[in-house]
Amino acid sequence: MDGGKPFLTFAQNPLDGVMERARWAAGAFAELDRATTLRIARAVAEAGHSRAQADAEAAVRETGFGVVAHKRLKNELCSRGVFDTYAGQDFVGPLAEPDRRIVKLARPAGVILALTPSTNPIATLNFKAVLAMLTRNAVVFSPHPLAKGCSIAAAEALAEAARKAGAPDGAIQVLREPTIPLVEAAMSDARVDLVLATGGPAVVQAAYRSGHPAYGVGPGNAPAYVHESADPVAAAKRLVDSKSFDNSILCTNESVVLADRVLADRLLEALRQAGAHVCSEAEADRLRALLWNAEGGFNVTGALGKDAAVIARAAGITVPPSTRILVVPFAKVQPEEPFAREKLAPVLGFARVDGPGEAGRAARAMMRHAGTGHSAGFHGRDEAALMAFARAAPALRVAVNVPLSQGAAGFGTNLGPTMTIGTGFAGGSALGENLRPDHLVNWVQIAQAADAEPARFDHISPWRAEPLLPAEAPISYSQGNPPGGPVGGKRAPVPGVDLPFGGSAVTARGPAAQDDMAALRAEIRALVLEELRAALQTA
Amino acid sequence: MLDYGLFRYTSKEEVLEKSIRYWNPGKTRFWQETGVDLVMGRREGYIIHDIDGRRLIDLHINGGTYNLGHRNAELIATLTTALEYFDIGNHWFPSVARTALAEALVNCSPGMSYAVFAPGGAEAADIAIKSARYATKRRKIVSIIKGYHGHAGLSVATGDDRFTKIFLSDRPDEFIQVPFNDLAAMEAALKGRDIAAVILETIPATYGFPMPAPGYLQGVRDLCTKYGTLYIADEVQTGFMRCGQMWGWQVFGVQPDLFIAAKGLSGGLYPIAVCMLGERAGGWLHEDGAAHISTTGGGEVGCFVAMRVLEILQRPETRANTRAVSEFFAEGFADLIRRHPDVVVGLRQMGTVMGVEFDHPEGAVAASRALYETGVWAIFSSLDKRVLQFKPGVLMSRALCEEVIERFDAAIPRLRALIAEMKG
Numbered sequence: 019m020d021g022g023k024p025f026l027t028f029a030q031n032p033l034d035g036v037m038e039r040a041r042w043a044a045g046a047f048a049e050l051d052r053a054t055t056l057r058i059a060r061a062v063a064e065a066g067h068s069r070a071q072a073d074a075e076a077a078v079r080e081t082g083f084g085v086v087a088h089k090r091l092k093n094e095l096c097s098r099g100v101f102d103t104y105a106g107q108d109f110v111g112p113l114a115e116p117d118r119r120i121v122k123l124a125r126p127a128g129v130i131l132a133l134t135p136s137t138n139p140i141a142t143l144n145f146k147a148v149l150a151m152l153t154r155n156a157v158v159f160s161p162h163p164l165a166k167g168c169s170i171a172a173a174e175a176l177a178e179a180a181r182k183a184g185a186p187d188g189a190i191q192v193l194r195e196p197t198i199p200l201v202e203a204a205m206s207d208a209r210v211d212l213v214l215a216t217g218g219p220a221v222v223q224a225a226y227r228s229g230h231p232a233y234g235v236g237p238g239n240a241p242a243y244v245h246e247s248a249d250p251v252a253a254a255k256r257l258v259d260s261k262s263f264d265n266s267i268l269c270t271n272e273s274v275v276l277a278d279r280v281l282a283d284r285l286l287e288a289l290r291q292a293g294a295h296v297c298s299e300a301e302a303d304r305l306r307a308l309l310w311n312a313e314g315g316f317n318v319t320g321a322l323g324k325d326a327a328v329i330a331r332a333a334g335i336t337v338p339p340s341t342r343i344l345v346v347p348f349a350k351v352q353p354e355e356p357f358a359r360e361k362l363a364p365v366l367g368f369a370r371v372d373g374p375g376e377a378g379r380a381a382r383a384m385m386r387h388a389g390t391g392h393s394a395g396f397h398g399r400d401e402a403a404l405m406a407f408a409r410a411a412p413a414l415r416v417a418v419n420v421p422l423s424q425g426a427a428g429f430g431t432n433l434g435p436t437m438t439i440g441t442g443f444a445g446g447s448a449l450g451e452n453l454r455p456d457h458l459v460n461w462v463q464i465a466q467a468a469d470a471e472p473a474r475f476d477h478i479s480p481w482r483a484e485p486l487l488p489a490e491a492p493i494s495y496s497q498g499n500p501p502g503g504p505v506g507g508k509r510a511p512v513p514g515v516d517l518p519f520g521g522s523a524v525t526a527r528g529p530a531a532q533d534d535m536a537a538l539r540a541e542i543r544a545l546v547l548e549e550l551r552a553a554l555q556t557a
Numbered sequence: 558m559l560d561y562g563l564f565r566y567t568s569k570e571e572v573l574e575k576s577i578r579y580w581n582p583g584k585t586r587f588w589q590e591t592g593v594d595l596v597m598g599r600r601e602g603y604i605i606h607d608i609d610g611r612r613l614i615d616l617h618i619n620g621g622t623y624n625l626g627h628r629n630a631e632l633i634a635t636l637t638t639a640l641e642y643f644d645i646g647n648h649w650f651p652s653v654a655r656t657a658l659a660e661a662l663v664n665c666s667p668g669m670s671y672a673v674f675a676p677g678g679a680e681a682a683d684i685a686i687k688s689a690r691y692a693t694k695r696r697k698i699v700s701i702i703k704g705y706h707g708h709a710g711l712s713v714a715t716g717d718d719r720f721t722k723i724f725l726s727d728r729p730d731e732f733i734q735v736p737f738n739d740l741a742a743m744e745a746a747l748k749g750r751d752i753a754a755v756i757l758e759t760i761p762a763t764y765g766f767p768m769p770a771p772g773y774l775q776g777v778r779d780l781c782t783k784y785g786t787l788y789i790a791d792e793v794q795t796g797f798m799r800c801g802q803m804w805g806w807q808v809f810g811v812q813p814d815l816f817i818a819a820k821g822l823s824g825g826l827y828p829i830a831v832c833m834l835g836e837r838a839g840g841w842l843h844e845d846g847a848a849h850i851s852t853t854g855g856g857e858v859g860c861f862v863a864m865r866v867l868e869i870l871q872r873p874e875t876r877a878n879t880r881a882v883s884e885f886f887a888e889g890f891a892d893l894i895r896r897h898p899d900v901v902v903g904l905r906q907m908g909t910v911m912g913v914e915f916d917h918p919e920g921a922v923a924a925s926r927a928l929y930e931t932g933v934w935a936i937f938s939s940l941d942k943r944v945l946q947f948k949p950g951v952l953m954s955r956a957l958c959e960e961v962i963e964r965f966d967a968a969i970p971r972l973r974a975l976i977a978e979m980k981g
């Protein structure tokens with residue numbers, strides 16, 4: 019009998035249409051002037067901002083990671099916040115530098131393939147969308163399969179906002195079925211100009227192998243050095259605030275506190291006061307068994323981004339429900355100690371050190387396994403100690419006396435607010451800073467002789483206010499050359515005839531076939547999820 | 558040595574010589590004389606190569622046959638997969654593939670109830686004419702002067718004298734022609750109430766895509782309704798999103814009683830065409846479903862390809878690309894006309910269906926040649942050689958569109974010279 023499962027499987031390449039559309043959008047976008055660009059970017063930022071709460075709820079519901087209120091805050095900061103930060107800067111040009119006899123014109127990257135993670139799905143999506151719009155790039159999102167639903171919904175809303183604000187058709191798109199082979203194909207697709215990879219090391223490596231320019235970010239594993247000059251109560255409060263923020267799902271969160279021995283006990287007490295539970299050795303063992311499997315893989319489904327109390331309960335540790343983080347003291351800061359590794363969960367390692375020298379050595383030891391080039395924190399007032407630690411720790415940002423989750427990501431500091439943290443050459447990335455809009459454009463430099471009379475370009479703009487390819491317009495119709503003279507390619511609307519490009523919805527499938535397709539899709543989705551969970555656990 | 562496994566030639570000259578000897582002396586010679594010495598070799602997307610290797614961008618796409626590109630990878634995969642299980646099938650029996658395609662077509666063709674399949678457009682037109690005759694019990698058919706519906710027994714009779722007289726196939730008593738865009742002439746033809754159907758290309762292709770005047774198609778529709786005549790839309794070149802919607806008649810807001818589609822439905826891979834019938838025109842399917850038979854019409858593997866064609870066409874991205882291509886050329890030609898008003902004088906356009914007008918009655922023949930020499934293949938309109946058929950595929954990329962305009966520009970001096978020569 020023919021039937022049951024489809025006995026023929028038909029290959030499809032949904033990338034073709036998406037990438038071609040993105041190329042058209044990029045071409046039209048790159049001609050727009052600054053005012054129009056800002057209007058589009060603002061509209062996208064505002065759309066992200068207004069959805070912040072709903073998106074946060076959807077993300078937590080779908081992934082089970084993090085805290086709604088904190089996700090909401092990040093979604094807001096990464097939409098309107100990021101826009102406000104950069105709205106005053108010109109990523110379009112022309113920019114004249116008369117003293118240098120140079121005039122600069124922005125040339126956008128073109129089509130950006132932006133991967134977004136399951137941990138911060140919407141904040142990252144908002145962030146990359148706003149950056150892309152500010153710099154007149156078309157962006158194609160490839161959401162992490164675990165956060166597919168909320169990411170697609172958000173991306174579509176941003177695309178709609180861009181469209182309404184006059185962006186070229188297809189300026190923001192999203193891959194609807196982001197399977198691993200499809201994402202790999204997208205990364206190496208010849209129509210992509212730049213890959214922005216945020217995700218696990220495997221994704222980042224793949225981005226760099228794609229043959230395209232790529233900004234990938236490595237994993238975090240941040241040491242936070244609490245120097246003896248610190249106020250232990252203030253430091254403890256920041257640590258707990260940071261570690262509990264979105265249940266430590268940001269890669270900038272503190273992984274291990276390196277406490278100067280002289281204040282370590284006071285700091286532990288202050289941590290307790292601030293809502294931490296400090297684990298005993300026996301509890302630490304149980305927690306270790308819960309968090310890592312025998313191969314050293316992190317427990318993604320049971321612990322990643324979960325509440326401290328939930329994790330404690332799962333590990334058989336009795337804590338009050340108000341517990342905000344779990345602190346695990348351990349002796350040897352070496353990579354073989356799992357607690358010295360990255361923990362995207364409100365679990366904070368705690369080790370004692372003797373001064374900045376040892377703190378630096380400990381930082382290097384723990385980041386050797388993972389986290390090189392990422393972030394580190396410092397708490398204290400001693401500038402010499404800070405300098406010594408910053409010189410020694412293999413991080414590219416050292417945030418001082420702030421919650422590191424937020425501070426290293428540029429919230430509350432003057433590092434660029436970002437969801438994409440460059441880990442630099444040592445961390446295997448071409449990007450050593452927090453990703454900013456200027457990373458997404460090249461500049462054409464018009465260079466005169468150094469002693470020439472500076473050319474004035476102020477009154478000339480090479481850009482247009484309306485895209486060649488507006489998202490909403492009737493299809494081209496012209497009646498050619500009527501008797502009496504050529505009308506050229508000028509378009510004449512057809513009176514009395516409605517010419518919407520879209521028109522009535524057409525479908526090639528009957529309702530029954532649609533049900534079958536839905537069932538098939540659900541089956542595939544389940545398989546992909548399973549595969550992904552397995553992959554994440556062994557990573 | 559050109560070696561194709563089953564056969565080989567020593568050179569292109571040998572191909573041409575044997576083509577004259579065994580295949581078609583007239584056609585083969587014509588192109589040599591026109592300066593277009595093309596024998597198609599490798600092909601991919603919207604690029605074709607001469608067997609000598611010369612690369613050409615294909616803007617002829619055989620009237621939409623290669624709407625989705627030559628050897629579209631998704632379509633090849635579909636055909637290959639279908640061949641694991643299917644073949645042409647047996648036209649006598651109900652078939653999973655034919656039924657599925659018929660349903661898909663009915664679902665994307667408002668007002669239509671049935672799909673009758675054919676191996677090509679001409680036969681689909683014959684089915685349409687026969688269906689209209691059955692429904693109205695009238696015999697006469699009205700078509701447009703310079704209209705084109707193919708070369709089968711009935712369809713050819715609707716067309717130009719050139720194709721009928723030579724075969725003694727003209728039937729002036731049953732097949733009446735009226736000028737395009739002339740509602741008065743249409744009414745004069747219909748008001749005797751003895752016309753079974755008007756058959757009309759939504760935009761007449763072989764005539765060089767003159768645009769229907771505002772209100773013309775609806776006017777014809779109204780006249781048909783008034784005089785009990787059926788409206789047959791020929792969507793062979795205007796269907797499949799080429800005008801911006803699935804069917805050209807949707808763009809113009811007219812509802813035919815039945816319509817035909819061909820070319821693009823095949824994906825350029827497996828011949829298939831269709832006559833879509835409304836309830837009334839489909840009456841004969843109830844009385845005697847075997848009244849029209851075609852062994853290869855609706856071959857099952859072709860149905861799979863056609864299903865994929867419809868699916869690709871209905872993706873939002875395809876829609877977007879179609880519009881992008883049309884907007885790009887609207888702007889591109891406006892600019893070309895501004896810069897070369899002595900050569901290019903106008904653009905007729907509905908979406909990706911375009912006719913470029915030149916300032917000479919044979920200007921488009923010269924343009925075909927000049928473009929051919931500059932790496933672009935676009936064919937003049939057989940029935941109005943002032944107009945070049947300019948038919949980019951709906952999936953064309955921005956980069957390729959830019960290249961087309963650049964090459965068009967580069968061909969202008971040569972074109973200007975050729976036209977000057979003709980003006981002599």
Ligand SMILES: Cc1ncc(COP(=O)(O)O)c(C=O)c1O
Nearest residue numbers: 677678679705706707793794819
């Ligand atoms: C408008 C139109 N109708 C019908 C046909 C006939 O189709 P076929 O060549 O498949 O018989 C053609 C072919 O060029 C055509 O352009």
